[in-house]
Amino acid sequence: MTKDTTRLPQLADILFSPDRDAAFARLREGPAVVAARYFDGTGVWLVTRYDDIVTVLTDRRFSSDVTRQTTLDLASATGLPDDVAPYFTHTFGTYDPPDHTRLRTLVSREFTARRVQRLRPRIQQIVDELLDAVAGAEEFDLIDRFAMPLPLRVICELLGVPAADQERWHDWSRDLTAPDPERIAAGARALVGDITALIEEKRKAPAEDLLSALLQVRENDGDRLSAHELTSISLSILLGGHQTTVDLIGSGTFLLLTHPEQRERLRAQPDQIPTAVEELLRYAGPADIGVMRYTLEPVQIGGVTIPAGEAVQVLYATGNRDPRRFSDPDRLALDRADNPHLAFARGPHYCLGAALARAEGDIAFRGLVSRFPRLTLAVHPDQLTWKPGPVRTLGTLPVRPGPSRPGSTGPAEEPTSWS
Ligand code: HEM
Structure with missing residues (x-):
């Protein structure tokens, strides 16, 4: 060039x-x-x-x-400070084979569909708690009260971040998406510091969580995961799994609210929600x-x-909107059957958390449409602001819940921990 x-x-x-x-x-x-x-x-x-x-x-x-x-x-x-930049530039997604294959084999056994299936009741419980907290409100910000906390709580619990510390992790996650380089740098440094400290804690007192499982891999397999790799993988899981899922839930809800007839069909046929999640990923991945x-x-x-x-x-x-591959690509069709979208990529770097993201989307939308059948936007769509960037997210999504249906929106199963 x-x-x-x-x-x-x-x-x-x-x-x-x-x-x-x-x-x-x-x-x-x-x-x-x-x-x-x-x-x-x-x-x-x-x-x-x-x-x-x-x-x-x-x-x-x-x-x-x-x-x-x-x-x-x-x-x-x-633009990050030198002491933390390598953790963000040399992430899991930037390794090539054979190192990538080695790391991916070690980590992917913790992300199988079976593991995610076992996590569903706990995701359901978090969704129910978050929706309980806004039921009865006249208006609330769906990003701040639902789309943002749900994936962060799931990832924090999965990694083994103690409940008492999770608010702090919320703070730096807000810093990292702030339009201010100093806040981003401070957030990045705090995040790397917190992950390093957490790894140390898990080393001393292993628990039933992903980080302890990864440390176990490291101890058992003769140091096959280096300290940098472990920090970098934890960071990739945290960053890769958070903002993306916030956007799936935030933009997805916006699309459901601006396509009421399709939303109504989903409410009547909740078994169609997984197909709808795939289309939301394609249309506005x-x-x-x-x-x-x-x-x-x-x-x-x-x-x-x-x-x-x-x-x-x-x-x-x-x-994802290439007319050579998708018919009528600019039309949102929540019942689209032929949908081999690229939202989770392809090949060796195919999204590690795809099964988890799908489960979160499924449970979140199921909860929203059944619990708040008359959910509406509280502002005109033109008044919404989108944060620009490689992952574009709604800054806020003010909604009016309307009358709510009581109770859990999912099957009554006992929540289980990650392992
Ligand atoms: C809707 C939600 C999500 C979307 C759209 C998404 C999308 C993607 C994409 C496109 C890639 C490949 C990037 C590339 O190489 O160009 C990727 C990789 C990755 N994702 Fe996700 N992701 C989501 C959720 C998650 C979750 C929940 C986690 C973890 C819990 C996660 C962890 C990762 C990791 C670790 C990689 C790197 C995999 C590798 O390089 O082998 N993602 N994701």
Whole structure:
């Protein structure tokens, strides 16, 4: 790619555009692969079409390891202090095989569908508690009272964060998404400090939680997880599993409220909710872009030859609305049957927490539609503000619950702990 990138389109302008749907639609209609400028001004190739995105995600000529490219200074692009930046730049998602395969094998046994199935009653209990707390209110902010605390509590409990400390973890999670670099840096530092301290606690007193299980792997398997890897994996689980799920629940509820006839159908047929969750993921999936990939050798894709060592960014947002793969892609169809969306990616980096996110979405929407059948937006949709970024989230979602139906919205099962 040319060294002078000043005339190329800015990825930031697309992601932060006031009308992102229109910006993505324009990209979708253009060439399959577009030369653009990354946040720090360096060159990046944007891959916009479904089939090409699948190729980038599954072809071993594309690496996820930031150290194997020459153009981008990701450490400085994050703007984080040097002592914590490596934990955020060298996350689980940026390892290549064989290291990635080794780590993934160790961690994925803690994330199987069976494990998640055992967690469902506890997720249900948290959903019920959160909905109980807002029943009777005239109006409440669905992001602050439901979409935000649900995934954070699930992840904190899963990792083994003591209940008394969880409020502090809420604080830094707010800092990390604040529009203020100093708050972000402070939040990042506090988070790394808290995770390191928690790992130390679990080492001294193992419990029935994921972190203790991962430490056990480390002890039993002759240090196969290094201290950095353990901190970095815990961080990836925490960060990967939080904001994305907040967005699924927040944007998903917004879409249900602005498509009342489809919402009503779901209320009448709650067994359709898992299918609806898949469509919400496709139509407004939380991750608009992927983790950056780099070409290990020259690769021809979408009619362009990308030289070795260059940065490649897949756009899940355009792939998920590619008319070559999805019929009527700009229509939200909660009963869409053929829906192999890319919201959780593909290939070796396929989302580790997909089963958990699906379970949370299913239980959350089931709870909302059955408990508050007359839930409505408290403001006009145009008054809502979206926080821009790779995961775009609603800042607030003021809603009026209307009359509530009493009681739990799920099966009466005994909650179990993670292990
Ligand atoms: C709706 C919710 C979620 C969405 C849309 C989502 C999306 C994604 C995507 C697109 C990737 C691949 C990124 C890439 O390589 O380009 C990914 C990876 C990952 N996700 Fe999720 N995620 C969600 C929830 C979760 C949850 C709940 C967890 C953990 C509890 C989690 C943990 C991870 C981890 C650790 C990775 C890295 C996997 C690897 O590189 O092998 N995610 N996720």
